[in-house]
Amino acid sequence: MEYYAGLDVSMEETHICVLDREGALIREGKTRSSPAMIAAFLADGPPCEQVIFETGRMAPMLYHGLIEQGVPVQCVESRQAYQALKSLAGHRTDRNDARGLAHLARTGFYKPTHVKSLSAHAIRSLIAARKKLVGQSVTIDNQISGTGRRVRRSVAARLVAGIQGRGAEGQRWRAGSSCRALRALCSTRSHPHGGCGNRCRHEKDGPKVQGLRAPHDDSRCWPHHSPGFRGRS
Template identity: 30%
Template sequence: MRVCCAGLDVHQAMVVACIIKGPLECKPKVEIREFSTVLSGLLALQDWLSQEGCTDVAMESTGVYWKPIHNILESTCDITLGNARHIKNLPGRKTDVNDARWIAELHRSGLIQKSFVAPLAIRELRDLTRYRKKLKGYETSERNRILKILEDANIKISTYMSDVFGVSGRLMLNALIDSEVIEASHLAELAKRQLRAKIPELTQALNGRVTKHHRSIMKRSFDHLTFLEQQIAEIELDMEQYFAPYQNEIELLDTIPGVGVHVAQSILAEIGVDMSVFPSEAHISSWAGLSPGNNESAGKKKVPERPWAIKL
């Protein structure tokens, strides 16, 4: 039980705060206020909590709306971030004020399980690794789009080249975009190394039906692909500086079969370096979403529906 604590009902534009304080053997004093989620409003919330002597704060993880509040209050308060599913209020009593008071009462009784929130330095690493992953997805999409355009134009160079986006492949793509007629003599300048032995096959593969429409779309995709590759290179350069203090941990993760440097960086950014926040290996497995759930009633176990499975 807590003598003084607060519950926050978080929304995009405002947050309702409820402070409950007083001796445990008596009826507590309840005070509720509403604050804006702009910086000035959150600073006012922080000042109010400090004036009331409240350092124990609980709130639910509502989308990303809890993050700016957590960033402001984490320096002065012990914040408990609870799973919204676990602290849902009773039906028929849902108002912003009631939700804030409900969260405060649960927190006062110690009934809200604290979720793992990584330190600020780890959260910054997580932003970088997740953004890089997103950019790599865009990069793959653009490469696949270019390959589809080549197939639509009867260009079959992917049959004879393992990497269409290597040095030789990019030279050929640029030649196609520039409306150049690619002949065997021209391929001698474009094909590098082992591809020189495939000049006859490549000459036939490049003899397709490339229209103005194909060139226009391919140029846009190729320009976007070049931009994405530049952005990925820049973010990876920034990541080297951010991950410099964690080289020992990355080297240890890199010893796992199938785990490279980028995967090691992603693992570190997701779970951090302090393993004391996870009581056991079962907890970290569950937190990562790798533990199967249970759904049993009257001795019967129900298999969870798999939305990705194909239904016939």
């Protein structure tokens, strides 16, 4: 008597169903999704003529592991198996899928698919990981370059300066700019009308803070075209 088995594989456990040539149920159950456990479950029953399961993430590991255990296993395309299982079982469960795959192995209406070697899958995974890393590196490089162009400053030069221990210069520059900006704001707040009094429009001791605009009033203190003002137009 010939026997056939179907495996419905998931990440944690695998449902197994064994049928005879006439389609009668011989044995069914579930075990962990490892080649050794599946081979041990099949070894407890009658020897199977053919064992099939669908393609998926676990397919390479299970296929080559079961071949090493001496199990006559075949892997079928999941789309082909889906069409067959949809017609064989009305309600899709793991148990019914395993029984449907066993019927598929019994009738022989399936086309086995090629499963690449584990070394080929390892190389393919490395190539995919390298492609992902290169893409992320290019994306980050473009973002840094775009940021540098927006602030009109060489980001790379500042990073190198920080690495070489010259980051304190940038801190002193930022501190000085902040102090000048605060002094300018305080002087403007203390003199609501510009704080110019009798100062002329060309006085050189006004606040020369980049980006700071003087209030618009009749005194015309530090206008936009003043030589000491470098604000944005």
